[in-house]
Amino acid sequence: MTTEERDRRATRIAALGFDYGRQPKGSVGHCNLCGGSAFTGLTHVDRYGYSATAVGCGGCGLVFLDPVMTGEAYGQFYADTYRPLVSAYHGRVIDARSIQQEQREYARERGDLLAPYLAGHGYRTLLDIGGSTGVVARAIAQRFGLSATVVDPAPLETAEAHRLGIETIEGLVETVDFGDRCFDVVLLCQTVDHLLDIGGTLRRVRALLAPTGLLFVDIVDFRAAYLRNWSIEEAIKIDHPYYLTESTMVAYLRQAGFDVVRTDFAADHLHVSYVARPSQPASCSPSDEDVRALWREIRFVQNASQP
Numbered sequence: 341m342t343t344e345e346r347d348r349r350a351t352r353i354a355a356l357g358f359d360y361g362r363q364p365k366g367s368v369g370h371c372n373l374c375g376g377s378a379f380t381g382l383t384h385v386d387r388y389g390y391s392a393t394a395v396g397c398g399g400c401g402l403v404f405l406d407p408v409m410t411g412e413a414y415g416q417f418y419a420d421t422y423r424p425l426v427s428a429y430h431g432r433v434i435d436a437r438s439i440q441q442e443q444r445e446y447a448r449e450r451g452d453l454l455a456p457y458l459a460g461h462g463y464r465t466l467l468d469i470g471g472s473t474g475v476v477a478r479a480i481a482q483r484f485g486l487s488a489t490v491v492d493p494a495p496l497e498t499a500e501a502h503r504l505g506i507e508t509i510e511g512l513v514e515t516v517d518f519g520d521r522c523f524d525v526v527l528l529c530q531t532v533d534h535l536l537d538i539g540g541t542l543r544r545v546r547a548l549l550a551p552t553g554l555l556f557v558d559i560v561d562f563r564a565a566y567l568r569n570w571s572i573e574e575a576i577k578i579d580h581p582y583y584l585t586e587s588t589m590v591a592y593l594r595q596a597g598f599d600v601v602r603t604d605f606a607a608d609h610l611h612v613s614y615v616a617r618p619s620q621p622a623s624c625s626p627s628d629e630d631v632r633a634l635w636r637e638i639r640f641v642q643n644a645s646q647p
């Protein structure tokens with residue numbers, strides 16, 4: 341990217357008038373994955389140029405924003421800032437309408453991955469958490485004969501899903517009341533890194549999932565994100581409170597009571613997908629050596645020229 345392109349991007353972002361510094365935030369006392377409290381500051385600015393600090397937990401290697409916007413601030417952010425900000429960053433309109441073609445392709449690819457686990461198992465209900473416009477939920481539901489429910493905090497996107505005839509619940513999954521409902525299949529598509537409480541949400545999903553049900557979750561692999569641009573800052577964005585790796589995601593799943601039955605490196609070389617089934621929660625944490633290797637790699641990317 342040339343200097344002029346960078347300047348134009350910065351101008352587009354500034355024109356949004358979003359003041360990240362003034363958003364209500366809280367500091368993170370304990371790591372959401374291991375409960376530890378010894379963090380290492382890794383970066384001080386995100387890809388948009390906002391002063392966002394990403395830290396890593398010394399106990400398990402989980403990377404997250406600290407301080408981080410409150411749930412209320414994120415709710416407002418998704419309602420009015422998130423899509424315009426991503427559009428300004430990429431220099432093209434990305435909104436509830438334009439993302440649908442991308443979501444259809446995504447649904448086809450992930451549907452192929454899920455087919456052996458969904459077809460012919462008698463599943464009836466699907467919950468898509470962070471389901472956006474409902475395009476993915478509808479495609480998966482139609483393909484495998486399921487009835488779909490979407491929960492998402494962005495009203496413009498749930499309106500699209502509602503238009504497709506899908507049951508929609510507007511809100512953050514962390515705070516929605518599902519009563520005593522239970523689902524056969526739960527999808528967390530390109531969503532887990534946006535959550536405010538991954539551990540709590542996964543435990544909630546575990547409770548919402550039928551005992552023989554199936555969970556799909558995919559992450560932006562933090563290592564892939566910084567290795568492809570050879571920049572930690574470019575991999576940090578305020579829309580993601582968390583930056584997961586294969587080690588931390590698998591630890592989260594095991595701790596919440598899931599067995600991974602399939603892992604898939606997505607065609608975009610950025611996402612990693614997991615298909616998981618309920619099991620007994622097990623203590624699982626990345627090793628000290630894993631954590632040290634991650635910090636070493638981050639320092640290397642920050643200071644060595646791109647190979």
Ligand SMILES: [Zn+2]
Nearest residue numbers: 371374397400
């Ligand atoms: Zn930790």
